[in-house]
Amino acid sequence: MTATSANSSAQLLQGLRAIVGDKACMEAADDMQPFTTDYRKLYHGKALAVVLPATTQQVSEVMALCFRHGVPVVPQGGNTSLMGGAVPDAAGDAVVLNLRRMNQVQEIDVVNDTMTLSAGVTLQAARAAAQEAGRLFPLRIGSEGSCQIGGNLSTNAGGTAVLRYGNMRDLTLGIEAVLPDGRIYSSLRGLRKDNxxxxxxxxxxxxxxxxxxxxxxVLKLMPLPGATAAAWIAVRDPHAAVELLTEAKRVAGQAVTAFELISGPALTLVLESMPQLSAPLPETHDWMVLIELTSGGDAEGLDAMLMGILEQGLERGLVTDAAIAASLADTRAFWQLREEISDAQTRTGGSIKCDISIPLSKIADFIAEASAQVLALAPDARMVIYGHMGDGNVHFNPLRPKDMAAAEFLAQNYARVSHAVDGLATRQNGSISAEHGIGVAKRDDLLECKSPVELELMWQIKRALDPGNLLNPGKVLPGAKGLV
Amino acid sequence: MTATSANSSAQLLQGLRAIVGDKACMEAADDMQPFTTDYRKLYHGKALAVVLPATTQQVSEVMALCFRHGVPVVPQGGNTSLMGGAVPDAAGDAVVLNLRRMNQVQEIDVVNDTMTLSAGVTLQAARAAAQEAGRLFPLRIGSEGSCQIGGNLSTNAGGTAVLRYGNMRDLTLGIEAVLPDGRIYSSLRGLRKDNxxxxxxxxxxxxxxxxxxxxxxVLKLMPLPGATAAAWIAVRDPHAAVELLTEAKRVAGQAVTAFELISGPALTLVLESMPQLSAPLPETHDWMVLIELTSGGDAEGLDAMLMGILEQGLERGLVTDAAIAASLADTRAFWQLREEISDAQTRTGGSIKCDISIPLSKIADFIAEASAQVLALAPDARMVIYGHMGDGNVHFNPLRPKDMAAAEFLAQNYARVSHAVDGLATRQNGSISAEHGIGVAKRDDLLECKSPVELELMWQIKRALDPGNLLNPGKVLPGAKGLV
Structure with missing residues (x-):
């Protein structure tokens, strides 16, 4: 560091403290460590400072100051990105701007069915605030206790209720955002139509x-569902799951709120990892589905629809067994089995994480072909495959055999297996990141799965809005020759 | 025209003919007239040529050629814009590119619930193709017989089923578009999740x-509704309509497909204009609502919900009378009354067209206040007010008194009345164009209703993607100082 840049840094830090207050500006590496290391502990970055602004005005002033100094800013919500998208790189020249102090529920309008939140509100708090007002905010993802609305927006979060309610983008009527130079853009008007x-x-x-x-x-609120019906269903194979989904949509239409696929090894892993949980069905099965129907109306109607779907499924040989939730406790138990799949993998040392989407008409073939390719590369891998089948989205996460160390398995296989799976998805016009985003982890993979025109357009937009490349630099946009 | 530019024009025209064929390239003013005059016959433009390409490749070649010549291109679908958005200006230096020959239904995938269409398919043809495949494409607007999917997309069309299914944007999974220089962008992959x-x-x-x-x-398809229930309801006032909507959403949730407000003068106008139609209710009322519930399930459940909503409405003094559709023919008759409001106005010589959206919690107050302001300016105007109340969107269309000529009424009042109504909407954080778009008619109004940051961002995007300002120039973006 030269004398001049040290001087400039000191000025910047002084300016940041003046804006957010001494307590909300960290400079010591130890204090900053939780903000510079990602959720999966794969990326260990450094920062000039971590600031915790309390208001939009402070965010604006921080941005304007960093803009004048030419200093990059890394925005951060709950720091739950699986793609390293919310932490700085190792250069140490960036400011991390964490939004957790901006956690105000600004307004709930039950007539307009909208909720206005500051970006630092956690998803859990947002759902709770809606529920208290007698409404549903439908986004539902595993990290809801720590992830924040701002992060949900910036990554267009998905989860288990997209089939019915859409992604975060579909739930949003307006936003406020601070631009790289500190200007504030706002469309917080709560309008459902505005052309x-x-x-x-x-x-x-x-x-x-x-x-x-x-x-x-400003986010959309929905009526609280008055009734729920759920079942844990053994299906013949993924083709049967897709057929069953088509039948469910035919019978129950938009009442089909979730349709999650679970492979046998995924359930086995959860049950081994948490012996206090029990399997919904007496025998083991290669493929299962968790279906949930909800409506504002009566439970009996839903139960009848669910029975109709299952009867059709049995008759057509799609379904081999099924457990129907007899109570809300049963439904919760089904969901716990589904939701523990992620942590159960982490406890084994981690798996190869692929987050694929494919048109529903091709997803069953994709699962078969991708599985064959993976098993050719890593013959004893446990095929943990699960996720939001209803959206054409599966988490395809091959896991180490029990007799092999995680580090060894991942070192040998991560790159080649994910390359094979992502490559297959790309060739079939699928997505290599249905809901996890790109961050830094998949940034350069975009060179293989996006067309030159798509990459050029992304850079045209980036240059137009952030000509100095100061906002979260190194994320999302691959820096290939001729593009930057 | 100088010799050089004439020469250049001749070269361009020759090039255009070589790309699309002689028959698909018009140059005579008479031939071009239907393409250079807008739907409302308010804008009479001129063009260098009108081309009708048959393929995306031809569109790309036309664009590349015009780009090289620095010639503007005006894209056109069904030419049903109410805002003059689809016709060239009077300069005569632009090429109109009409997409009607590109009318192929490329693919319907009933498992993925998607439909891939070329841009020139009419909305009516798109809905018919979906229905033939046993699916619903839910966009529903008055001009469906002539408007095209490309136009629906470029204007983010709305209509009468947005309450349940969303705007055109919400119904779209991917598009193909030709850029100003001829490059082709495509995301025609049919994915519901792709981050x-x-x-x-x-x-x-x-x-x-x-x-x-x-x-x-690529557009989303929905299950065909198996059951429909509808009612034509007299309500106390717009406040009561909003309360009734809240009750309807509580009881019927997403089954509420449409919730349209109709003022007394709007219905009277239709009945006077089309004596063969009859009023659904014996007496006249100041305010009415057309509600429609649909579901995949049984009609009885819907009927019970509708009765429940009406009983609550009567009990709480919101509803003063109601006619329930006893058959599909009744439902169609209700909708015909609603849909004829637009043409009935046209037959009187036209009204002052305001297309407002406001948060639902404020829309009843807005209607009252805007009505008072209009009647202060034009005391005898007939207050034709109607539209998509469920989305917070009303068409607020003051109409001439019977004893005044349309031209005189419009000349005296159009500017000041629309200014008053739009100004009030802007001050209440509403939209001055909920679904009709901006085109050229409302372009300069954006200077009053958008923030400087919004206008700057629009121009930043425009310059990034169309630096030569060759694509539909003069539309949407106001050309104020410091912006262009």
Missing amino acids: TGYDLKQLFIGSEGTLGIITAA | TGYDLKQLFIGSEGTLGIITAA
Whole structure:
């Protein structure tokens, strides 16, 4: 560091403290460590400072100051990215801007069915606030206790209720965002229809903090479901699961709220990892589905629909066994089995994480072909395959055999297995990241799965909004020759 | 025209003919007239040529050629814009590119519940193709017989089923678009989840052909509704309508497919204009609502829900009378009364067209206040107010008194009345164009209702994607100082 840059750094830090207050500006490496290391502990970055602004105005001033100094800013919510998208790189020249102090539920309007939140509200708090007002905020993902609305927006979060309610983008009516130079953009108007020029909020949703920092949002609220029906269903194979889904949509339409696929090894792993949980069905099965129907109306109607779906499934040989939830406790128990799959993998030392989406008409063939390719590379891998089948999205996570160390398995197989699975998805016009985003982990993979025109357009937008490449640099956009 | 530019024009025309064929390239003013005059006959433009390409490749070649010549291109679908968005200006230096020959239903995938269409397919043909495959494509607007999917996308069309199914943007999984220089962008992959970089399709949807020409799309299909229940309801006032909507959503949730407000003068106008139609209720009322519930399930359940909503409404003094559709013919008759409101106005010589959206919690107050302001300016105007109350969207269309000529009424009042209504909407954080878009008619109004940051961002995007301002120039983006 030269004398001049040290001087400039000191000025910047002094400026940051003046904006957010001494307590909300960290500079010691130890204090900053939780903010510079990612959720999976794969990325260990460094930062000039970590700031915790309390208001949009403070975010704006921080951005304007960093802009004048030419200093990069890494926006951060709950720091639960699986792609290293929310932490700085090792250069140590960036400021981390964490939004957790901006955790205000600004307004709930039950007539307009909208909720206005600051970006740092956790998803759990957002759902609770909606429920208290007699409404549903339907986004449902595993990290809801720590992930924040701003992060959900910047990654266009998905989860287990997309089939019915859509992704985070579909749940959003307006946002407020701070631009790289500190200007504030706002569309916090709570309108369901507004065709007055470019729909600018769409640029910031899903762009992982590379174009602006989302500081608030107006989100849609839904009626609380009055009735729920759920079943844990053994199916013949993924083809049968797809057929059963088509039948479920025919019978129950938009009442089909979730349709999750679970492979045999995924359930076995959870049961071995948490012996206090029990299997819903007496025998083991290669493939299972967790289906949930909800409606505002009566439970009897839903139960009848669910029975109708299952009877059709049995008759057509799609379904081999099924357990129907007799109570809300049963439904919760089914969901716990589904939701523990992720942590159960982590406890084994981690798996190869592929997050694929494919048109529903091709997903069963994809699972078969991808499995064959993986088993050719890693013959004893446990095929933990699960996820949001209803959206054409599966988490395809081959796991080490029991008699092999995780580190050894991952070192040998991560790159080649994920390359094979992602490559197959790309060739079939699928997505290599249905809901996890790109961050830094999959950034360069975009060179293989996006067309040159798509990459050029992404850079045209990035340069237009962030010409200095100061906002979350190194994330999402691959820096290939001729593109930057 | 100088010799050089005449020479260049001749070269361009020759090039265009070589790409699309002689028959698909018009140059005579008479032939071009239907393509250079807008739907409402308010804008009479001129063009260098009108071309009708048959394939995306031809669109790409036309764009590349015009780009090289620096010639503007005006994309056009069914030419049903109410805002003059689809016709060229009077300069005569632009090429109109009409997409009607690109009318192929490319693919229907009933397992993935998607439909891939070329941009020139009419909305009516798209709905028919879906229905033939046993699915619903839910977009429903008055001009469905002539408007095209490409136009629906470029204007983010709305209509009468948005309450349940969303706007065109929400119904779209991917698009293909030709960029100003002829490059082709495509995301025609039929994926419900894809978080791999910026969601570029969002840029082209709703930007009225100023950033690219949409040539194809993958759209979502829904289950065909198995049951319908509808009622024509007299309500106390717009406040009561909003309360009734809240009750309907509580009881019937997402089964509430449409909730349309109709003012007394709007219905009277239709009945006077089409004496063969009859009023659903014996007496006249100041305010009425057309509600429609649909579901995949049984009609009895829907009927019971509708009765429950009406009973609550009567008990709470919201509802003063109601006619329940006893047959599909009744339902169709209700809808015909609603849908004829637009043409009935046209037959009187036209009204002052305001297309407002406001948060539902404020819309009843808005209607009252805007009505008072209009009647202060034009005391005898007939208050034709109707539309998609469920989305917070009303068409607020003051109409001439019977004893005044349309031209005189419009000349005296159009500017000041629409200014008053739009101004009130803007001050209440509403939209001055909920679904009709901006085109050229409302372009300069954006200077009053958008923030400087919003306008700057729009121009930043426009310059990034269309630096030569060659695509539909003069539309959407106001050309104020410091912006262009």
